[in-house]
Amino acid sequence: MANLTVNIGKLKLKNPVMVASGTFGYAEEFKDFIDLKKLGAIVTKTITLKPRKGNPGPRTCETPAGMLNSIGLENPGIEGFIAEKLPILKKIGVPAIISIASEGEAGEFVELSRRLDKIKEVSAIELNISCPNIRDKSRLISQDAQATYELVRSVRKVTQKTLITKLSPNVTSIVEIAKAAQAGGSDALSLINTLTGMSIDVRRRRPKIASIVAGLSGPAIKPVAVRMCWEVYKAVDLPIIGMGGIMNTEDALEFLIAGASAVSVGTGNFINPKASVEIIAGLKNYMTKNRINDIKNIVGSLKT
Amino acid sequence: MAYQAKAKILKNSCVGGNYFKMEISCPRVSKSALSGQFVNLKISDRFIPLLRRPISIHNVRGSKIELLYEVVGKGTELLSRKKAGEELDLIGPLGNSFSYVAKRTPILVAGGMGVAPLVFLADKLKKQKPLVLVGAKTKKQILCVKEFEKIGCAVKTATDDGSVGFKGRVTDMLKNLLSTIDYRQLTLYACGPKPMLKAVSVIAKIKNIPAQVSLEEHMACGIGACLGCVVNTKKGMKRVCKEGLVFDSGEIIW
Incomplete structure (x- = not known):
């Protein structure tokens, strides 16, 4: 029997397949299509301290083998989340990883983490310091090693929960930022958030997304994401949750072989709501066929 | 309740200009479809176009669902070239529905x-x-x-x-x-x-x-x-x- 269990910090997952923040709502949206209990973990849409209305539309557009989005962290705020969404996640019974962010104030991350630390059903916290769709796109925390270090460190002081830091690919050296997150006390890394991009309606000479610059996701970004996982795997001793354009089992395997301990399906959920559970079955098949009894033996197994 | 199901194309033809009418068979979805709802169609197995195409339900007759659509881009263009007998991956019925107001x-x-x-x-x-x-x-x-x-x-x-x-x-x-x-x-x-x-x-x-x-x-x-x-x-x-x-x-x- 193939062993698919993986550890991400203190978190033990029955399999390495999760769903990426912002692509799975708060899970209830997918209950008609898959058995949610099969998932390794569920990462929620990002929560902020206060409710946010998000950005004006159009918020999404299709691009070659990908899509752009600028949702702008629309969410019901921490209180709304606890009242309306957490009970649903609790019922599903799969580890719930709560993604959090703030518009500017780093202090918001601390406040949010302090609240979440007291909630038993919160399995881990993902620090979304890399969302490109906030007002000041020019200075994301995850684009500055020192700021990343300080933020993770201040959150680390208020919670014992597993801390996952989600990094931006829009940097010169992701390894440098990953090291800063590790030094700050992060237990794991999520790689990668969206790449910033633009798309233009040439007939109207207008941006296809109202906020002009948006985040690119989908198969188009997969090679970039795999490369970043591999670079970080070689340089940093933290478990990596790999994501970026995973559509099927083969994509997931690429990330695992490059060094990710787990994977997240993101945009793939939009096209095939069953993608995540199909990948879980696909990984089992792959292991059986190749006589691999522990998924950990695949992680970082790239031959060079 | 929405389903992800295979729908068989029964008919797909131009009804003038860029307008096409498609008939599909999808009993699970047609049974519960309400007026005002839509289906989300996967048009290609490839990554271009990547996203599904939402198309409103034009009518339902038994297990048949009718869709009326206009070719406006690559996705609908590909859809217009589909032949009877081919299958589409469909999600539906989606969305709420019109409510009927009595006595008006x-x-x-x-x-x-x-x-x-x-x-x-x-x-x-x-x-x-x-x-x-x-x-x-x-x-x-x-x-x-x-x-x-x-x-x-x-x-x-x-x-x-x-x-x-x-x-x-x-x-x-x-x-x-x-x-x-x-x-x-x-x-x-x-x-x-x-x-x-x-x-x-x-x-x-x-x-x-x-x-x-x-x-x-x-x-x-x-x-x-x-x-x-x-x-x-x-x-x-x-x-x-x-x-x-x-x-x-x-x-x-x-």
Whole structure:
């Protein structure tokens, strides 16, 4: 029997397949299509301290083998989340990883983490310091090693929960930022958030997304994401949750072989709501066929 | 409850210009489909085009679902080339539905492709003898008049260039109509471009007539997860794909 269990910090997952923040709502949206209990973990849409209305539309557009989005962290705020969404996640019974962010104030991350630390059903916290769709796109925390270090460190002081830091690919050296997150006390890394991009309606000479610059996701970004996982795997001793354009089992395997301990399906959920559970079955098949009894033996197994 | 299912294409043909009508067989989805709902179709197994295409349900007959669509881009172009016998990965039925208002005479207002879901609605409302106003730029874009008449609806048309029916906007035709009849026992249903729906909602407010509008927005997932298609309402941001497509016109902040 193939062993698919993986550890991400203190978190033990029955399999390495999760769903990426912002692509799975708060899970209830997918209950008609898959058995949610099969998932390794569920990462929620990002929560902020206060409710946010998000950005004006159009918020999404299709691009070659990908899509752009600028949702702008629309969410019901921490209180709304606890009242309306957490009970649903609790019922599903799969580890719930709560993604959090703030518009500017780093202090918001601390406040949010302090609240979440007291909630038993919160399995881990993902620090979304890399969302490109906030007002000041020019200075994301995850684009500055020192700021990343300080933020993770201040959150680390208020919670014992597993801390996952989600990094931006829009940097010169992701390894440098990953090291800063590790030094700050992060237990794991999520790689990668969206790449910033633009798309233009040439007939109207207008941006296809109202906020002009948006985040690119989908198969188009997969090679970039795999490369970043591999670079970080070689340089940093933290478990990596790999994501970026995973559509099927083969994509997931690429990330695992490059060094990710787990994977997240993101945009793939939009096209095939069953993608995540199909990948879980696909990984089992792959292991059986190749006589691999522990998924950990695949992680970082790239031959060079 | 929505399903992800395989739908078999029974027919797919051009009905004039860039307009196509597709018949698919998908018993699980057709059984529970309500007027105003849509299906989300995966058009290609490749990554271009990547996203599904949301298409409103034009009508349902037994296990058959009819879709009326316009070729506007790569996705719908590929869809138009599909042949009978091929299969499509479909998610549906999605979204809420039109609600039926008893004891009021329905007026259906369609702009352009907005006729698509209103045929299904007219079919459901046929006992109430709906009046249908169909507007478009020119005669060539006036669709479904015969379908509405077959159902037993009275149909009036309006075109921007006057090539058929009333010359002007369908909402101006509506305004004129309401000035000549007793509108106290009416109810409005509308589908079409956003400016048209806004005009309908203004008229509905002035005359105090209940109105339901079916909105269209860019969608990535179609199932309420991505928050790409939201609309600003008096009760906060609402997902067009989930809390819509149909909204009370007074609820929308235009």
